[in-house]
Amino acid sequence: KQRIEALDWQNVSSSMHECGFALVPKLLTDIECGELIQNYDNPDLYRKKVVMERYRFGLGEYKYFNYPLPDLLQSIRENMYPPLSSIANTWMKVLKTDTHFPDNFRELQSLCHAQNQTKPTLLILKYGKGGHNTLHQDLYGEVFFPIQVVLFLNEPNEDYTGGEFVLTQQTPRTQSKAIVLTPKKGDMLIFTTNFRPVKGSKGYYRVQMKHGVSEVLTGNRHTLGIIFHDALS
Secondary structure (H helix, E strand, O other), X not given: OHHHHOOOHHHHHHHHHHHOEEEEOOOOOHHHHHHHHHHHHOXXXXXXXXXXXXXXXXXXXXXXXXXXXXXXXXXXXXHHHHHHHHHHHHHHHHOOOOOOOOOOHHHHHHHXXXXXXXXXXXXXXXXXXXXXXXXXXXXXXXXXXXXXXXXXXXXXXXXXXXXXXXXXEEOXXXXXXXXXXXXXXXXEEEEEOOEEEEEEOOEEEEEEEEEEEOOEEEEOEEEEEEOOOOEEO
16 A cells, blocks of 8 residues: 555656556565465465467466455555546546546445446466467446556566567557557556547547557566456356
């Protein structure tokens, strides 16, 4: 909680408004990263395992956490949400939508549960050589929060090569723009789940964004995704 409160939230907000993403260095310690990777094989923590190749999502696998979440992840989810909800509501306002997100995470969760979205969506992903993730959006139901977080648990170019994080932006009536990022171990990337507002000559309009992972060339790559809305039961 203290680490999250100490973040430069003005810089995070500016980056989110200008780019649709913000990179925060070293939110997690090396020890925390190692413990999350080590717990990948603990079946008690997870509700579901997905082999990505089976669904043509890519090559690799991921596991959804069970409730109750580990304390570290619950704390990140609850304490990241309030400042992100402020950013999200600014987006909704400039886009002139009727959507308004509550200030408190518990209230967002109540909205999800009212739509039968009760399953946790936090997940840990594992890729080996050749692993990749196709471009996608993590929506899970009618209620979705437009911002999510990914935590990077390995050191690029030491634990693995390749495996860059890829964002694409589809502006209306133009070709897609690709953004390629290589965050370091312990870093946190905040990015849009679905769309972001862009200011044009006639006001703001929305641009669609997707994310994925390029092919891992060597080694193993683990990340942890924190999505704020729950999934359908």
